[in-house]
Amino acid sequence: MRNLKTPAENTWCPGCGNFGILSAVRKAVARLEDEGVTASRLAISAGIGCHAKIFDYLALSGFYSIHGREMATVQGMKLANPDLSVIAFAGDGDAYGEGLVHLLFAAKRNADITVVVHDNGVYGLTTGQFTPTSPEGFKGPSTPGGNVERPFNPLALMLEAGATFVARGYPGSLDHLADLIVRAVRHRGCSFIDVLQPCVTYNDTYDRYNEHAGLMDDTPATLDEALARARQEDPLLLGVFRDEDKPTFHEKLMPDRNPVRDRLDRASRIRRMTTLYNNR
Ligand SMILES: Cc1ncc(C[n+]2csc(CCOP(=O)(O)OP(=O)(O)O)c2C)c(N)n1
Ligand code: SF4
Numbered sequence: 001m002r003n004l005k006t007p008a009e010n011t012w013c014p015g016c017g018n019f020g021i022l023s024a025v026r027k028a029v030a031r032l033e034d035e036g037v038t039a040s041r042l043a044i045s046a047g048i049g050c051h052a053k054i055f056d057y058l059a060l061s062g063f064y065s066i067h068g069r070e071m072a073t074v075q076g077m078k079l080a081n082p083d084l085s086v087i088a089f090a091g092d093g094d095a096y097g098e099g100l101v102h103l104l105f106a107a108k109r110n111a112d113i114t115v116v117v118h119d120n121g122v123y124g125l126t127t128g129q130f131t132p133t134s135p136e137g138f139k140g141p142s143t144p145g146g147n148v149e150r151p152f153n154p155l156a157l158m159l160e161a162g163a164t165f166v167a168r169g170y171p172g173s174l175d176h177l178a179d180l181i182v183r184a185v186r187h188r189g190c191s192f193i194d195v196l197q198p199c200v201t202y203n204d205t206y207d208r209y210n211e212h213a214g215l216m217d218d219t220p221a222t223l224d225e226a227l228a229r230a231r232q233e234d235p236l237l238l239g240v241f242r243d244e245d246k247p248t249f250h251e252k253l254m255p256d257r258n259p260v261r262d263r264l265d266r267a268s269r270i271r272r273m274t275t276l277y278n279n280r
């Protein structure tokens with residue numbers, strides 16, 4: 001088993017919750033490899049932000065996307081080669097701000113992707129502006145008088161949008177988070193994990209989560225129950241809120257087709273295009 005380490009220098013602030021997410025991903029990939037999902041069958045992408053540096057610290061294939069577009073990027077990877085398992089690492093500003101529509105539509109069509117959101121309630125890389133999940137009253141460079149907006153509840157949004165695997169994790173419960181990632185990657189369909197990620201520099205939430213987060217020991221039986229538990233604030237529940245089996249986007253769109261495997265050689269492509277052109 002490879003440890004997935006890379007030579008890249010780690011520049012996260014000491015104590016950042018991203019370290020726990022990185023460890024959980026490494027543990028999860030090792031377990032998936034034991035199950036036959038080898039690293040060569042995994043592809044990743046990331047947005048732009050502190051979270052995205054995880055791309056540099058994991059020896060896995062893929063490419064950086066742009067801010068908020070990693071959900072679209074991994075959907076493209078999956079459609080091009082349905083044999084891959086794909087993971088998008090996203091920030092909360094990234095996924096719930098600029099990339100929100102990509103996220104919701106991935107859930108709507110049940111795209112067979114995994115999205116891991118490093119939800120630190122702040123634009124970390126750009127030094128602490130408020131995001132769609134910052135609490136009311138949050139003070140930062142763009143909200144010096146305190147945020148006056150109500151935050152999104154990402155789990156409720158994704159449950160309503162149709163994601164078939166919806167979970168919340170916390171790096172302080174490392175093995176639990178690794179387990180959620182394994183289950184999300186195994187799941188056929190749109191898997192979404194909102195990870196409560198403390199940002200020690202701009203939004204240090206360790207005390208709050210250590211005090212108020214609690215593990216669920218079951219999965220809600222209905223969507224209404226899942227929504228009710230997702231909205232609960234104390235305890236803030238960790239675990240799987242939804243896990244349902246539904247046909248996925250690529251299976252419905254192009255059953256049995258794998259564009260990478262079935263790719264025509266250049267001469268055949270030119271012949272086909274010439275025929276199309278001549279018969280227009
Ligand atoms: C299209 C675009 N808009 C804005 C930016 C500037 N930008 C870079 S990182 C970032 C904040 C990222 O915040 P978040 O997604 O929450 O990630 P974090 O740094 O907190 O992990 C922003 C606004 C950008 N790079 N590209
Ligand atoms: S600014 Fe926050 S999110 Fe970014 S590395 Fe530092 S602690 Fe982590």
Ligand SMILES: [Mg+2]
Nearest residue numbers: 091092093122
């Ligand atoms: Mg953020």
